[in-house]
Amino acid sequence: MNNIENKILDIQKISKRYGGVQALKQVDFSLKSGEIHCLVGENGSGKSTLIKIISGVEQPEIGAIIFIKGKQEHNLNPIKSIQKGIQVIYQDLSLFPNLTVAENIAVHNYSKGNLWWVNWKKTRKLSINTLSKIRVNLDPNRLVSSLSVADRQLVAICRAIATNAKLIIMDEPTSSLARHEINALFSIIKELQKTGITILFVSHKLNEIMEISERVTILRDGVKVGLFDRKDIDDKKLAYLMTGKKFSQEKLAEKVKKEKILLKVRNLSKKGNYKNINFKLHEGEIVGIVGMMGSGRTELAFSLFGMNPPDSGDILVEEKKVNFKSNEEAIEAGIGYIPEDRIEQGLIMNQAITSNITVTILNKLLNNLKMIDNKRQQRTTNHWVDALAIRTSNIKDPAKTLSGGNQQKVVLAKWLATTPKILIMDSPTVGVDIAAKHGLYEIMKELSKRKIGIILISDEVPEVLYNCHHILLMRKGRIVKEFQPDEISENELSNKIIEGLKN
Amino acid sequence: MTINDLFKKHEFYLFMVIISLSILFTIYTKGFLTLENFLDLLTNYSFLGIMSAGMLVVLISGGIDLSFTAIATISEYMIALVIFNYHGNLFTAFFISCFAGVILGSFNAFIIYYFKAPALIVTIATLNIFYGFIILVTKGRWIYNFPTWFREARNIYEFTSGNGTEYAIALPVLLLLLVFIITYIILNYSFLGRKIFTFGGNREAARRMGFNLFHMTIFVYAFMGLLAGVGAISHVLIVQTVQANAIVGRELEVIAAVVLGGASLAGGKGTVLGTILGVTLIAIMWNGLILMGISSYWHQVLIGLIIVISVISSAYSSRKSILGGAKIDVE
Numbered sequence: 140m141n142n143i144e145n146k147i148l149d150i151q152k153i154s155k156r157y158g159g160v161q162a163l164k165q166v167d168f169s170l171k172s173g174e175i176h177c178l179v180g181e182n183g184s185g186k187s188t189l190i191k192i193i194s195g196v197e198q199p200e201i202g203a204i205i206f207i208k209g210k211q212e213h214n215l216n217p218i219k220s221i222q223k224g225i226q227v228i229y230q231d232l233s234l235f236p237n238l239t240v241a242e243n244i245a246v247h248n249y250s251k252g253n254l255w256w257v258n259w260k261k262t263r264k265l266s267i268n269t270l271s272k273i274r275v276n277l278d279p280n281r282l283v284s285s286l287s288v289a290d291r292q293l294v295a296i297c298r299a300i301a302t303n304a305k306l307i308i309m310d311e312p313t314s315s316l317a318r319h320e321i322n323a324l325f326s327i328i329k330e331l332q333k334t335g336i337t338i339l340f341v342s343h344k345l346n347e348i349m350e351i352s353e354r355v356t357i358l359r360d361g362v363k364v365g366l367f368d369r370k371d372i373d374d375k376k377l378a379y380l381m382t383g384k385k386f387s388q389e390k391l392a393e394k395v396k397k398e399k400i401l402l403k404v405r406n407l408s409k410k411g412n413y414k415n416i417n418f419k420l421h422e423g424e425i426v427g428i429v430g431m432m433g434s435g436r437t438e439l440a441f442s443l444f445g446m447n448p449p450d451s452g453d454i455l456v457e458e459k460k461v462n463f464k465s466n467e468e469a470i471e472a473g474i475g476y477i478p479e480d481r482i483e484q485g486l487i488m489n490q491a492i493t494s495n496i497t498v499t500i501l502n503k504l505l506n507n508l509k510m511i512d513n514k515r516q517q518r519t520t521n522h523w524v525d526a527l528a529i530r531t532s533n534i535k536d537p538a539k540t541l542s543g544g545n546q547q548k549v550v551l552a553k554w555l556a557t558t559p560k561i562l563i564m565d566s567p568t569v570g571v572d573i574a575a576k577h578g579l580y581e582i583m584k585e586l587s588k589r590k591i592g593i594i595l596i597s598d599e600v601p602e603v604l605y606n607c608h609h610i611l612l613m614r615k616g617r618i619v620k621e622f623q624p625d626e627i628s629e630n631e632l633s634n635k636i637i638e639g640l641k642n
Numbered sequence: 643m644t645i646n647d648l649f650k651k652h653e654f655y656l657f658m659v660i661i662s663l664s665i666l667f668t669i670y671t672k673g674f675l676t677l678e679n680f681l682d683l684l685t686n687y688s689f690l691g692i693m694s695a696g697m698l699v700v701l702i703s704g705g706i707d708l709s710f711t712a713i714a715t716i717s718e719y720m721i722a723l724v725i726f727n728y729h730g731n732l733f734t735a736f737f738i739s740c741f742a743g744v745i746l747g748s749f750n751a752f753i754i755y756y757f758k759a760p761a762l763i764v765t766i767a768t769l770n771i772f773y774g775f776i777i778l779v780t781k782g783r784w785i786y787n788f789p790t791w792f793r794e795a796r797n798i799y800e801f802t803s804g805n806g807t808e809y810a811i812a813l814p815v816l817l818l819l820l821v822f823i824i825t826y827i828i829l830n831y832s833f834l835g836r837k838i839f840t841f842g843g844n845r846e847a848a849r850r851m852g853f854n855l856f857h858m859t860i861f862v863y864a865f866m867g868l869l870a871g872v873g874a875i876s877h878v879l880i881v882q883t884v885q886a887n888a889i890v891g892r893e894l895e896v897i898a899a900v901v902l903g904g905a906s907l908a909g910g911k912g913t914v915l916g917t918i919l920g921v922t923l924i925a926i927m928w929n930g931l932i933l934m935g936i937s938s939y940w941h942q943v944l945i946g947l948i949i950v951i952s953v954i955s956s957a958y959s960s961r962k963s964i965l966g967g968a969k970i971d972v973e
Contacts, residue, residue: 229850235910255833
């Protein structure tokens with residue numbers, strides 16, 4: 140045990156089993172005081188379990204050794220862990236939207252058992268001091284519900300700092316941030332580091348890991364597969380270690396034959412959403428729409444799917460003008476929509492996988508009594524489970540039992556079952572593993588060969604660059620530029636997206 | 643606070659509505675704007691006001707309670723029991739009334755917390771249990787003929803005006819004032835009150851914060867029960883009668899007043915000032931309609947409408963955010 144004093148956290152031989160699943164197997168993990176460390180791994184690799192053990196929410200199996208600041212800890216629990224200066228910022232941020240910024244930052248005071256009354260002056264002072272520590276300008280009196288996701292993240296960080304945290308664990312902190320907000324977050328993380336705080340950054344986004352971390356620990360299937368200094372690793376190696384597979388990323392080689400136009404949008408405008416949108420989608424073409432959250436891309440997608448009627452302009456499906464009053468009409472016309480928010484809008488999480496897959500085509504599964512024919516329903520489900528390689532042991536299990544990638548495949552299956560001509564995919568790989576992501580890309584290419592036109596909305600540059608035939612860049616409700624993938628590099632496109640934000 | 647902030651406040655609009663309605667009723671009715679009518683209104687609505695303070699706390703915590711009217715009814719019979727059968731005094735009657743309320747409120751809390759049952763269903767059920775039980779035991783008997791000392795305890799201050807009209811400030815009005823002050827202090831200055839706000843705003847986050855959700859649930863429903871007890875003694879003092887069906891059925895009136903005052907049925911939101919204004923508005927509306935000779939059934943229609951409108955407006959704003967309602971600043 141060499142210089143354990145410099146390690147804020149040193150844990151050894153951590154195993155954890157949930158029922159039949161070995162979530163962690165003999166994992167050793169340590170954090171140097173004041174470093175920025177990345178913990179990476181795919182969904183189900185044991186990242187969350189490791190965080191829960193560090194934060195005392197879960198107990199490891201016998202034989203585990205936990206040192207915090209050089210002192211051995213037995214029976215770590217959440218309160219002890221907080222007292223030791225460990226703070227977890229969960230993905231959902233755990234803020235109170237109905238309360239002010241100041242109160243959210245100072246809320247830990249309420250669990251001090253020996254006090255009863257709120258001192259509003261102190262609350263305000265604490266929040267102002269903490270905000271200024273990370274050089275953020277936020278009005279402490281504002282309600283958190285009125286803040287953007289990025290600002291909420293800052294409030295969550297301030298709350299952690301306000302407890303005098305020595306180690307801050309951030310669980311997938313960038314998942315709902317736009318690129319420029321991620322940059323701002325990263326500079327704050329570096330700022331925190333200067334004050335001596337150790338950061339454990341949990342992620343599966345390769346580019347971010349390479350950008351922020353000093354050291355990287357990689358987990359796969361509950362086993363630690365590596366610990367590297369950043370300079371000793373690149374994103375290809377990282378992807379390989381995370382998944383055990385090699386992936387290649389190449390731009391689409393084949394050009395689409397622009398024979399038949401599936402969708403044509405002419406001068407489409409909606410006040411406060413988007414303006415003068417023009418583009419075409421051909422048979423078998425994958426058109427990418429990139430732009431940040433708030434660029435109007437999702438609002439446009441809703442309009443194409445009949446859920447957000449435009450003010451003016453035309454939508455033509457196969458050269459015929461349409462005027463959707465509801466998404467039912469859009470589905471009828473052969474459009475499928477995979478929403479941005481899989482959990483809230485894409486799936487019925489508590490219902491069986493089979494019910495989710497067939498929900499769009501129930502009227503085709505009726506028997507003579509106009510009741511749902513169970514056998515046909517199962518046959519249809521099995522077909523799609525095979526076709527898209529959805530990994531499940533039982534199609535009657537609820538959708539929430541699936542991993543993110545498989546959930547997305549269920550959403551995809553549900554729309555493919557309607558035999559659409561046009562598929563709109565809004566950020567389809569958010570929260571999906573690398574391996575599953577590439578699985579989805581393969582499916583998209585296959586669909587394109589089958590002459591389905593796809594609109595891929597995304598803010599991940601490589602995703603669009605390597606999977607689209609044509610790219611539209613949206614900013615502030617307008618299509619500001621169009622590219623062919625071979626005209627532009629990843630860096631150039633990234634810069635184009637955030638351009639115009641600075642002013 | 644700047645003038646701009648004032649215009650953004652829900653309370654400000656409520657206040658304006660109250661003023662306009664008062665002007666309207668003053669013009670079109672006789673006797674609306676008199677000290678007598680004002681004191682009558684205050685006295686008659688004090689017990690609903692007291693219970694609305696309890697409901698405010700319940701709604702802020704993200705819960706709901708429909709059983710408090712039945713709890714108050716049980717408390718009223720307990721008061722009668724203490725006074726008639728055990729020769730109790732005002733203090734013991736008050737104590738027993740509150741005690742019964744706290745016990746029954748805690749019972750609600752236990753079921754809601756331990757069985758993770760929806761508060762709405764649980765309290766509809768306990769409303770029926772409590773109410774059915776009290777009818778069963780008392781056979782719905784009316785109780786009156788309270789002793790003279792109890793009748794005299796109703797008013798704490800009496801005075802006669804120049805033209806010989808007699809006025810009185812009733813004890814329930816004092817209780818109402820106390821209840822609002824205590825609720826205000828709890829909600830705004832105690833850790834407990836602030837934790838109730840966190841509980842209603844984001845339950846899971848409150849759990850992760852290490853707050854004791856069980857204690858909070860117990861407090862919230864027991865406090866509602868306590869105020870049902872205080873409301874009960876106020877009501878009996880005013881009407882000098884105990885009657886099984888006097889209060890049950892007025893749950894929605896209380897909920898409407900609190901929701902009108904800006905509290906959200908989804909939890910996490912609400913103020914004491916808003917609640918006071920909500921109760922005031924409902925009281926004035928009721929009173930004005932009577933003075934104008936409009937059927938009291940309209941009153942119920944109005945209560946229903948208030949709840950529907952407030953639910954629609956909160957559902958509408960959450961729907962807006964789902965369906966791309968975000969404003970994009972299109973160049």
